[in-house]
Amino acid sequence: xxxxxxxxxxxxxxxxxxxxxxxxxxxxxxxxxxxxxxxxxxxxxxxxxxxxxxxxxxxxxxxxxxxxxxxxxxxxxxxxxxxxxxxxxxxxxxxxxxxxxxxxxxxxxxxxxxxxxxxxxxxxxxxxxxxxxxxxxxxxxxxxxxxxx
Amino acid sequence: xxxxxxxxxxxxxxxxxxxxxxxxxxxxxxxxxxxxxxxxxxxxxxxxxxxxxxxxxxxxxxxxxxxxxxxxx
Numbered sequence: 727x728x729x730x731x732x733x734x735x736x737x738x739x740x741x742x743x744x745x746x747x748x749x750x751x752x753x754x755x756x757x758x759x760x761x762x763x764x765x766x767x768x769x770x771x772x773x774x775x776x777x778x779x780x781x782x783x784x785x786x787x788x789x790x791x792x793x794x795x796x797x798x799x800x801x802x803x804x805x806x807x808x809x810x811x812x813x814x815x816x817x818x819x820x821x822x823x824x825x826x827x828x829x830x831x832x833x834x835x836x837x838x839x840x841x842x843x844x845x846x847x848x849x850x851x852x853x854x855x856x857x858x859x860x861x862x863x864x865x866x867x868x869x870x871x872x873x874x875x
Numbered sequence: 876x877x878x879x880x881x882x883x884x885x886x887x888x889x890x891x892x893x894x895x896x897x898x899x900x901x902x903x904x905x906x907x908x909x910x911x912x913x914x915x916x917x918x919x920x921x922x923x924x925x926x927x928x929x930x931x932x933x934x935x936x937x938x939x940x941x942x943x944x945x946x947x948x
Binding site for chain 2: 781804841843844847869870872
């Protein structure tokens with residue numbers, strides 16, 4: 727199961743509906759979706775995203791394996807390119823037989839997504855694309871190239 | 876030769892260098908003044924697998940990706 731990548735804002739209703747339909751065909755007890763929406767702040771018109779898909783998919787596969795071990799599955803969709811304010815750039819969800827596993831997993835998964843998914847965010851201000859450096863986090867293991875030996 | 880790719884906001888085109896380990900790549904990048912602000916924040920992948928070992932051996936044709944700080948969602 728791959729990460730779903732879309733150019734521009736996510737069609738939240740369509741994605742939610744697809745995921746729900748898939749889930750209802752199986753015997754899940756809990757379905758917890760998370761929807762990230764671009765807020766209007768700091769004078770931004772939109773956010774914009776670059777994604778490095780090969781490592782994103784490896785990262786997601788690792789998480790899917792962790793979820794599967796706990797009897798759950800994960801879904802994820804993300805935008806590439808510009809996403810205007812008041813629209814969505816990120817959705818994820820957990821399906822699980824039990825609510826406790828689903829609640830824990832969505833928390834752990836979304837936190838690690840923020841820290842280690844290879845996605846870069848830019849603010850669009852007055853038509854200019856500015857890297858959101860102050861909100862970005864070095865990935866696990868960062869700093870190797872500054873070492874001398 | 877190995878290829879070094881700069882991902883996300885690092886505005887730099889790919890370069891090919893001779894390197895037998897990631898240590899050689901680090902020494903090369905440390906000479907580049909344009910990269911000095913990035914170096915201590917970059918994560919590294921070799922052939923799309925994350926690597927944390929400076930002694931990682933490289934072979935001809937390997938792709939080294941430099942990943943700056945991330946922020947999805």
